[in-house]
Amino acid sequence: MTAAIATKGQVKGWCPGALRPMQSGDGLIARVRPRVGMLSLDQARALAGLAERLGNGHIDLTRRANLQIRGLLDEDLAKLQAELDRLGLIDADAEVEAIRNIMVAPLSAMGSTVRRIAADLERALMGDRRLVKLPTKFGLLVDEGGPASLANERADICLRVVEGQVAVGLDSRDGTYWLGACPPSTAIEIVVRALHTFLDSDPHRRLRDLPIEDQHKIHSALLPSLSALPPFEKTDGRALGMVQGAVGIAAPFGRLEAACLGRLTDLAADAGATELRLSPWRTLYVAVRDEAAGRSLLESAQALGLIIQADDPMLRIEACPGAPDCESSSVDTRGDARRLASLVAARGFAGSIHVSGCAKGCAKSAPSDLLLVGSAGRYSLTRGGETRGTVEARDLAAALAETSHG
Numbered sequence: 001m002t003a004a005i006a007t008k009g010q011v012k013g014w015c016p017g018a019l020r021p022m023q024s025g026d027g028l029i030a031r032v033r034p035r036v037g038m039l040s041l042d043q044a045r046a047l048a049g050l051a052e053r054l055g056n057g058h059i060d061l062t063r064r065a066n067l068q069i070r071g072l073l074d075e076d077l078a079k080l081q082a083e084l085d086r087l088g089l090i091d092a093d094a095e096v097e098a099i100r101n102i103m104v105a106p107l108s109a110m111g112s113t114v115r116r117i118a119a120d121l122e123r124a125l126m127g128d129r130r131l132v133k134l135p136t137k138f139g140l141l142v143d144e145g146g147p148a149s150l151a152n153e154r155a156d157i158c159l160r161v162v163e164g165q166v167a168v169g170l171d172s173r174d175g176t177y178w179l180g181a182c183p184p185s186t187a188i189e190i191v192v193r194a195l196h197t198f199l200d201s202d203p204h205r206r207l208r209d210l211p212i213e214d215q216h217k218i219h220s221a222l223l224p225s226l227s228a229l230p231p232f233e234k235t236d237g238r239a240l241g242m243v244q245g246a247v248g249i250a251a252p253f254g255r256l257e258a259a260c261l262g263r264l265t266d267l268a269a270d271a272g273a274t275e276l277r278l279s280p281w282r283t284l285y286v287a288v289r290d291e292a293a294g295r296s297l298l299e300s301a302q303a304l305g306l307i308i309q310a311d312d313p314m315l316r317i318e319a320c321p322g323a324p325d326c327e328s329s330s331v332d333t334r335g336d337a338r339r340l341a342s343l344v345a346a347r348g349f350a351g352s353i354h355v356s357g358c359a360k361g362c363a364k365s366a367p368s369d370l371l372l373v374g375s376a377g378r379y380s381l382t383r384g385g386e387t388r389g390t391v392e393a394r395d396l397a398a399a400l401a402e403t404s405h406g
């Protein structure tokens with residue numbers, strides 16, 4: 001497929017793609033959307049090389065299970081797009097790219113119903129020009145429960161394979177509203193019907209923001225094709241380490257350096273893997289030959305600075321890139337967040353922490369117990385919405401001491 005090449009003058013604040021990148025303090029950010037939630041090892045290795053050669057070597061794992069190459073120059077964009085095209089990782093145009101937002105259960109087996117439905121959904125989104133009118137943040141997910149489940153992720157339309165049926169859920173103000181179930185063979189037609197009915201009402205809002213009567217119109221369009229829901233549990237799987245014939249490995253703050261991704265790809269190949277699966281909690285899953293190969297891969301990944309245990313304090317800390325990557329920041333957010341991580345265990349702090357380089361809060365994904373916002377080399381502290389003064393960046397222990405008092 002030959003991709004349309006985006007022109008210069010990308011829009012700041014845009015949800016970035018590879019065809020429509022976003023300008024940031026360290027250059028352009030191009031978001032690569034893997035197909036059916038995974039990258040072959042060849043694709044992953046090539047992306048690491050592209051990030052090194054054309055970007056600044058920083059790669060971000062995103063909360064929509066995509067991957068971003070940072071620090072690109074305008075003049076290198078066409079080269080990147082041509083390489084992504086060669087790797088089969090680019091869409092026909094920026095409109096299609098913007099709506100191809102499908103999260104896939106990362107441990108689902110090759111050839112499973114989950115993966116077949118996800119692949120068919122991608123084809124449906126790419127093949128129906130009417131669907132490019134969907135809001136760019138509109139998302140879908142295909143889950144199967146288990147130890148790496150998407151059950152806690154939010155998407156406009158959720159599908160969950162359970163007992164040979166596909167449960168269909170629509171996002172609402174109160175979370176996913178499960179409408180009913182259908183056979184796998186009709187799931188795509190039902191989703192497309194939901195999308196068309198949604199577009200008939202208001203293509204500019206998210207599904208959860210529609211007036212209740214418009215939500216009911218979508219329900220009415222689907223219900224005749226749905227049967228009663230089979231029972232299923234809402235698990236909150238975000239397993240790390242050895243899990244179901246695979247290993248889960250997280251990147252601190254979702255940031256992988258190109259050399260690290262390249263090395264991880266080699267290690268995965270040694271462990272018998274053929275691909276990397278991406279998750280919205282920024283953990284990569286690698287199916288391994290056997291437990292010994294998995295243990296060896298985990299050990300090597302830890303030596304690379306990656307996270308392999310679910311109780312690692314780094315997983316409770318969010319930090320935006322901060323200085324020097326972002327010109328809006330006067331503080332080294334990620335360096336400070338690492339120092340905080342080593343302090344939390346010693347100080348017995350069990351809550352979540354968000355370290356932001358400025359008030360914009362780019363890394364914020366959920367409210368945190370402790371919020372540090374940088375300004376002029378200091379951090380202001382907020383706990384439970386209440387301001388607790390400021391600390392010097394070099395005195396982070398005081399931030400934890402402050403929050404342990406009531």
Ligand code: SF4
Nearest residue numbers: 320326329357358362
């Ligand atoms: S929160 Fe501020 S400092 Fe951090 S990345 Fe966003 S703009 Fe930059």
